[in-house]
Amino acid sequence: MITAERKPLDEILESIDGCSRILLVGCNECVTVCAAGGRKEVALLASALQMASMKKGQALDVREITLERQCDPEYIEELTPHIDQVDAVVSMACGCGVQEVARRFKKTFVYPAVNTKFMGASEGPGIWAERCQGCGDCLLGLTGGICPIARCAKRLMNGPCGGSTNGKCEISDEVDCAWHLIWERMKELGIEDRYEDVISAKDWRTGRGSGPRKILRGDLQ
Amino acid sequence: MKTESVLEKVLASGELAVTGECGPPRGALPDVVKEKAALLKGYVDAVNVTDNQTAMVRMSSFAASLFLRQMDLHPVFQMVTRDRNRLAMQSDIIGAYSHGINTMLCLSGDHPKFGDHAMAANVHDLDSLQLIQTVRGMRDEGCFQGGAEIKNPPKMFIGAAANPFADPFELRVSRLAKKVKAGVDFVQTQCIYNIDKFETWMEGVRERGLHEQVYIMAGITPMKSAGMARYMKNKVPGMDVPDELVKRMAGVPKDKQAQEGIDICVESIERLRQIEGVSGFHIMAIEWEEKVPEIVKRAGLHPRPKV
Numbered sequence: 001m002i003t004a005e006r007k008p009l010d011e012i013l014e015s016i017d018g019c020s021r022i023l024l025v026g027c028n029e030c031v032t033v034c035a036a037g038g039r040k041e042v043a044l045l046a047s048a049l050q051m052a053s054m055k056k057g058q059a060l061d062v063r064e065i066t067l068e069r070q071c072d073p074e075y076i077e078e079l080t081p082h083i084d085q086v087d088a089v090v091s092m093a094c095g096c097g098v099q100e101v102a103r104r105f106k107k108t109f110v111y112p113a114v115n116t117k118f119m120g121a122s123e124g125p126g127i128w129a130e131r132c133q134g135c136g137d138c139l140l141g142l143t144g145g146i147c148p149i150a151r152c153a154k155r156l157m158n159g160p161c162g163g164s165t166n167g168k169c170e171i172s173d174e175v176d177c178a179w180h181l182i183w184e185r186m187k188e189l190g191i192e193d194r195y196e197d198v199i200s201a202k203d204w205r206t207g208r209g210s211g212p213r214k215i216l217r218g219d220l221q
Numbered sequence: 222m223k224t225e226s227v228l229e230k231v232l233a234s235g236e237l238a239v240t241g242e243c244g245p246p247r248g249a250l251p252d253v254v255k256e257k258a259a260l261l262k263g264y265v266d267a268v269n270v271t272d273n274q275t276a277m278v279r280m281s282s283f284a285a286s287l288f289l290r291q292m293d294l295h296p297v298f299q300m301v302t303r304d305r306n307r308l309a310m311q312s313d314i315i316g317a318y319s320h321g322i323n324t325m326l327c328l329s330g331d332h333p334k335f336g337d338h339a340m341a342a343n344v345h346d347l348d349s350l351q352l353i354q355t356v357r358g359m360r361d362e363g364c365f366q367g368g369a370e371i372k373n374p375p376k377m378f379i380g381a382a383a384n385p386f387a388d389p390f391e392l393r394v395s396r397l398a399k400k401v402k403a404g405v406d407f408v409q410t411q412c413i414y415n416i417d418k419f420e421t422w423m424e425g426v427r428e429r430g431l432h433e434q435v436y437i438m439a440g441i442t443p444m445k446s447a448g449m450a451r452y453m454k455n456k457v458p459g460m461d462v463p464d465e466l467v468k469r470m471a472g473v474p475k476d477k478q479a480q481e482g483i484d485i486c487v488e489s490i491e492r493l494r495q496i497e498g499v500s501g502f503h504i505m506a507i508e509w510e511e512k513v514p515e516i517v518k519r520a521g522l523h524p525r526p527k528v
Contacts, residue, residue, distance in 0.1 A: 154303070154329050154343070158350040158403075159396045161329050162384030162411055163458035170458035171334045183392050195392065196399050201307065201351040201366055 276336025
């Protein structure tokens with residue numbers, strides 16, 4: 001999933017300074033799963049914004065709505081009846097959702113209420129960790145199902161650096177050494193000999209190297 | 222011979238080679254580079270010039286290497302993949318070679334977290350092994366990494382680092398084998414304090430015949446004090462300092478600890494030179510370059526061979 005974390009309240013308040021009516025829009029997909037911008041978080045933020053405004057002696061009208069998917073134009077249309085009645089939209093979706101709202105409603109201010117973090121997975125209650133950087137040319141088949149691009153702090157593609165200690169990365173005891181994990185997994189799969197296959201310099205054109213990317217599927221157009 | 226590198230010539234002659242290290246200053250201070258380099262002249266075959274070591278901005282390795290060349294010293298031009306992409310690295314390699322710098326060391330570099338620019342982007346377009354492949358391709362195939370032909374390709378003697386002490390230990394011989402496969406000519410190891418563990422690693426290296434495919438230079442760093450020994454043991458990732466050494470350093474009065482550190486260093490060289498497959502020593506006397514002549518002389522590695 002795409003993970004996100006809510007921005008500090010003060011930053012959100014600052015972005016909507018001068019607004020008296022806002023539309024607070026959540027998303028029912030990834031940000032709901034990582035508890036950053038679903039229906040529940042929309043309700044909590046709405047209350048927090050209203051209370052903060054009241055303290056300043058200002059009235060803030062917050063309309064709440066949570067879309068099925070904020071990165072999908074079809075669902076964005078649900079906002080249409082509200083748009084003319086608010087000064088700004090505050091989106092609790094990932095950056096994709098914020099941009100879809102901005103693309104649809106050209107004359108409406110849209111502010112993000114979360115910081116989009118990474119593509120990751122849940123490692124336990126309240127813990128999400130990065131798993132993929134979307135390089136566009138997946139090499140997980142070569143590395144035992146563990147991505148060194150997303151999970152090695154130096155993006156090393158051919159083995160652990162000299163700082164790997166007791167299975168942990170040199171940057172922090174909290175971070176697993178990706179190549180330690182890869183090696184352990186290779187041993188379990190009985191493919192240790194594959195470690196010495198050199199992975200040559202990557203062609204980053206499949207990633208951000210080629211500029212903003214697009215997928216075109218003729219069969220679906 | 223693959224190159225004109227003096228280090229390659231010494232290693233190929235079968236003599237134990239000696240390299241030193243010069244960390245460039247954090248400012249436009251050419252005299253600091255020249256003073257450090259002058260201390261090493263005549264006592265080492267080549268001098269590593271570090272590249273923004275510990276992820277702190279310093280005078281570039283290229284510029285400092287150039288000062289060494291002008292003093293008729295032979296720099297080992299260090300290059301980390303952390304700060305530059307393959308365009309920048311290859312252009313620096315051609316530039317350095319144009320100035321007579323023909324020996325280099327390919328590294329991934331310390332993480333920015335450890336330096337004073339923790340907010341910097343971490344490039345890693347290539348990793349250290351891919352940089353080795355790139356430099357070898359430039360030399361042996363006369364091609365840039367992108368495939369185009371190079372006019373007068375740089376003939377670099379290619380080095381890399383090897384850390385026998387990092388984890389997972391069982392992977393460390395393979396890690397060297399992989400660098401050999403990528404085309405490395407020599408490696409300099411992490412500072413060796415745990416000689417028993419180093420011997421175990423070297424056994425694995427010899428079993429695979431790797432010592433006949435790559436020159437292995439044993440890394441040596443003299444410790445100035447018991448405090449430094451404890452710091453290296455506890456704070457430096459991938460460093461293995463046995464308790465006995467810390468105790469030995471702590472067991473002598475403070476004003477004698479520096480001398481004890483030099484003694485340990487000389488004894489280590491004595492023991493390491495007996496190990497089959499050790500081709501030389503890389504003496505990293507960090508901000509203590511003036512001690513290198515004493516270490517080299519006492520270890521019986523002086524005078525340096527004329528090649």
